[in-house]
Amino acid sequence: MRQRGWFRGAMLALGLAFLYVPILSMIVFSFNNSRLVTVWDRDNSPTLRWYVRLLENDQLLGAAWISIKVAAMSACGAVILGTLAGVVLTRFGPFRGRAFLSAMTTAPLVMPEIITGIAMLLLFVALEQAIGWPSGRGMSTITIAHITFAMAYVTVIVQSRLAGFDDSLEEAALDLGAKPATVFFRITLPLIAPALVSGWLLAFTLSWDDVVIAQFVSGPGSSTLPMEIFSRVRRGVSPDINALATLMVLVVAVGVVLSTLYMRREEQRRSREERMAHNDGNP
Amino acid sequence: MAERVVDRHNEYLRIEGVSKRFGDFVAVDNVSLSIYKGEIFCLLGGSGCGKTTLLRMLAGFETPSSGRILIDGQDMAGIPPYERPVNMMFxxxxxxxHMTVMQNVAFGLEQEGIDKNDIRRRVDDMLGIVKLGDFAKRKPHQLSGGQRQRVALARALVKKPKLLLLDEPLGALDKKLREHTQFELINLQEQLGVTFVVVTHDQEEAMTLASRIGVMNKGQIVQVGTPTDIYEFPNSRFVADFIGSVNMFEGKLIEDEPAHVRIGCPELETTVFVSHGISAPPEAPVTVAIRPEKIEMSRSAPVSGENHVTGVVKEIAYMGDMSIYLVRLSSGRLVRVTIPNVERHDERIVWDETVHLSWHPSSPVVLIQ
Amino acid sequence: MYRSLLSTVKNWTQPRSLVIGVPYLWLLAFFAIPFVIVLKISFSWMQPIQPGYAPLIEWVEETRRLVVSFNFDNYQVLLRESLYVETFLYSVKVAAVSTFWCLLIGYPMAYAIARSKPSTRNLLLMLIILPFWTSFLLRVYAWVGLLKTNGVINNTLLALGLIDQPLTLLYSDFAVYIGIVYSYLPFMILPLYSNLEKHDLTLLEAAADLGARPVKAFMKVTLPLSMPGIVAGCLLVFIPAVGEFVIPSLLGRTDQLMIGTVLSAQFFGARNWPVAGAVAIVLLLVLLLPILLFQRHQRRELEAVRR
Known part of the structure; x- marks a missing residue:
């Protein structure tokens, strides 16, 4: 028993090391003075020069700004459409074409991005030929593409959240005289709110992170941050990208740690209250 | 089990030939039923008997495949749940x-567009009635099971529904709390005068709560009556077997008089004399049902030779307040007898003793299939 | 329940179809129809002018005829030129090998997390998910710095005196495997974890009670019960890995491309959209079975939650 525990611990430690060593090495070398990136310049490091360089790089900052805008819009669109799809699939029962809708919402989860990218581009080209919209490609086409593939993730999250609580809550609201729309806004929506938050964040991240689809459906002047990074790192390692990576990891890590701590505290508070209710509650 | 008086002239809910089919499956099969104002009506049956489907049709969550439902004379066809004068306790x-106790209870009133102060007053009153005044600001997860049950009740009752539907109202409570709550529920119903329709699978619950019980089986109502009717005069093998425990013997009608009948039961090795008439063709196969507590057991033979058999005690189950005996007749048939434990210990009948079983001629119920 | 109710509430028919219609039409327009267009283009003739392909069906005014011109050559090219066949096989091989390693590394990790104390469990899960929230591109890029000839790994090994010559790690099959395993590991661990976490531990106690040693109990009880998790995890890694584009372009060999790279090259380099369309369609057909398997799994999972 003891031995197996040890084995498990070792596997876990090795696995986590595998996941984190590359990230840590990027962080460390972002403070390296040497241009050679992976050779530590003992005399002049640590330094913040790459961070300074990064902040002076208007091209990267501009791309980052485009990415933020695209990601925020995509996340909002994906949450709205994904929530509708999730509610329709879990609560609306049988309707014609339900299986097809269900297939269309899960397919993007595993579809290789390159296929989605090509299909999207060809659609936009064909549309432009046929109706003149979208004239050329840019932020709007990237946003549409990102909404489409991110909404699949939101749908799954909303679906599993809805499946987790039983529909008698909604029935009770109807029974108490609430019309279906009221039920949706006062009961369903508050209950799935946590799923919407995580769905939004996930959709934002997916969009913020995507390079393949964006490459296909972007146009001149609408390069997103990942596209900029990709074209740079294809040419080789560059130290300011290390600095950029460090900043991004930092933001994400702080966010994830804070939200985990918050959720943990909420959970503890809740279980304490439940215990108390059980002890003092019985008449 | 006090029989409550029901005003039979004041029909309140009328179910006319209602059926519900899910594909090929018939969940509710041509049910007709009248429920009167101010009564507690229990739909009693095992799981899958259609009782919950029937309740959901009253609430408007399911549409009858055929038949009509009238509440206070108004046809409910096409009326969505949020417009029905009916509320349900799930x-x-x-x-x-995500809402406090107060918000939960107020929710239904808010939908009616009532003045805020009125809502507050009515919610406060209702919370007072269910003794939850001090818990108004709590959320459901901060309440015990019994308190949650009362919030659910208050939330449904505050709307002053014409009909309150209760789906297994005590099912989620533990045994002790259940007994206590049963009487609270009856008091509340008498206080507010709301008509209750209760669905339950628990016969004890139905017996205590109900003014009348409708026993359901395979989508049909098999018997409707007061708890006493159902227990003492079951109209079918199913009901006799479903409510309480019973000894049933196959037999044939051999003597059919207006005031009494005599039935031959090969398993019982005797004829059963029943002191009331029945309506069945001669020689018809019938079933004689005798409740275990209506059988007397003694070491000595009874005075009357009628309705009397002998057997050997094979099993004894001591239940505290009473004991269950299984007595084997020479035909091999086991008869179940319950005896209240009032005697001193050493006088009790023990294993392998030969005993005399007898019963009063009014006790057997004759069931005709 | 709610659903049968909804179908009966007559006056809700209008909003109901509106609510269904919005996501439906969106996915139809931006997900389903694009594939039809790809299919169409894969049968067209290439055309030097915009939009890069000739129409399948055309009304020719001079001859007053409706001309339907299908071009099957795009698909024949794929068979004729060994480049395509090899690339497809190589991509499937890379994806399969990477999936295998992912499972080998991910299973013990998922198992260890599922069997750890509930308090540490959330922390460990957070550690698994955290890299997923950081840029995929940058995480792949990090391996360039590690695997380069003068990268961190080679420098460390040289400094320790374990090797005399730097090893060629980057731009190899090995580097692609590492890149895929690294990027997709959370996708393997999470479905495995959510399966393993649900296991009833008394089953193992029952197996032990019936005389099974721990290894045997694992093989006969835990492993078969975790099959749905294994299948889901493997599909989540394998399917996108076949069409992977970023990882092979940053870490992969230059003499043997993966299908994603070829596709992209046909599209942007050779600008031969019909052939690119045919490649995409064939890739989709290759992945159709795994995708359908995954969808079945997804459906079952949801039904299990709902019971």
């Missing part, structure tokens, strides 16, 4: 987890 209580 088995899971279905309390909104």
């Amino acid at each position: 088995q899971s209580y279905a309390l909104f987890p």
